[in-house]
Amino acid sequence: xxxxxxxxxxxxxxxxxxxxxxxxxxxxxxxxxxxxxxxxxxxxxxxxxxxxxxxxxxxxxxxxxxxxxxxxxxxxxxxxxxxxxxxxxxxxxxxxxxxxxxxxxxxxxxxxxxxxxxxxxxxxxxxxxxxxxxxxxxxxxxxxxxxxxxxxxxxxxxxxxxxxxxxxxxxxxxxxxxxxxxxxxxxxxxxxxxxxxxxxxxxxxxxxxxxxxxxxxxxxxxxxxxxxxxxxxxxxxxxxxxxxxxxxxxxxxxxxxxx
DNA sequence: ATGCCCTATGCTATAGGA
Numbered sequence: 001x002x003x004x005x006x007x008x009x010x011x012x013x014x015x016x017x018x019x020x021x022x023x024x025x026x027x028x029x030x031x032x033x034x035x036x037x038x039x040x041x042x043x044x045x046x047x048x049x050x051x052x053x054x055x056x057x058x059x060x061x062x063x064x065x066x067x068x069x070x071x072x073x074x075x076x077x078x079x080x081x082x083x084x085x086x087x088x089x090x091x092x093x094x095x096x097x098x099x100x101x102x103x104x105x106x107x108x109x110x111x112x113x114x115x116x117x118x119x120x121x122x123x124x125x126x127x128x129x130x131x132x133x134x135x136x137x138x139x140x141x142x143x144x145x146x147x148x149x150x151x152x153x154x155x156x157x158x159x160x161x162x163x164x165x166x167x168x169x170x171x172x173x174x175x176x177x178x179x180x181x182x183x184x185x186x187x188x189x190x191x192x193x194x195x196x197x198x199x200x201x202x203x204x205x206x207x208x209x210x211x212x213x214x215x216x217x218x219x220x221x222x223x224x225x226x227x228x229x230x231x232x233x234x235x236x237x238x239x240x241x242x243x244x245x246x247x248x249x250x251x252x253x254x255x256x257x258x259x
Numbered sequence: 260a261t262g263c264c265c266t267a268t269g270c271t272a273t274a275g276g277a
Contacts, residue, residue, distance in 0.1 A: 009276085
């Protein structure tokens with residue numbers, strides 16, 4: 001079972017690239033972030049033609065998440081609990097109705113910059129709410145895949161230029177404390193247990209030749225519940241598609257689970 | 260130097276991203 005996550009930075013601008021990648025990489029499930037459109041505007045037909053079921057949680061212009069799956073999706077939940085006033089489309093849950101059911105959480109965690117604005121406390125509160133949801137998931141004692149754009153650089157080795165990120169919302173001590181809470185609860189950073197070396201990134205800024213200079217950061221992650229981590233056989237980043245025409249500024253990362 | 264680029268938007272400027 002291959003499960004991927006990919007911040008596509010606009011589904012309508014990225015549809016050809018997305019379809020090419022789906023054909024090439026053939027994930028059973030793809031969790032998408034930043035679709036940047038309302039549900040009715042999501043161009044589902046070309047994706048459905050490849051055999052995927054499509055579930056969206058969209059929003060006009062900004063944010064928006066979606067799940068593509070070759071198996072049926074049930075128990076769909078849109079939005080993250082804990083703040084009724086939060087209308088940003090950043091969280092989508094579903095249960096994969098496969099021979100071995102898997103609980104899926106697709107997330108687009110707030111950026112949080114600048115840290116002296118209201119955006120940073122929103123990010124931290126959002127991470128607190130997410131941590132609370134992860135506690136619920138642990139109690140289910142089921143394989144769970146919690147994946148997406150975390151907007152978190154977990155460690156200095158996850159950035160080409162870590163000094164540049166000092167004080168930034170993606171690398172702030174308050175942000176990292178909340179990331180560690182999730183890991184310390186018992187969730188596994190799938191990429192890190194498979195690949196301990198530095199120099200592996202999932203995002204390169206469009207500006208300043210970030211890709212050409214390989215000045216990337218690792219901010220798209222896949223967390224696995226203990227029951228999910230027991231199934232982990234591989235985790236990789238599809239780095240090369242960042243170099244194609246009209247790419248997203250993020251690239252996909254995926255896990256292979258033995259189930 | 261919150262620039263440099265890209266996406267979306269009642270669009271020829273602005274907001275948001277990271």
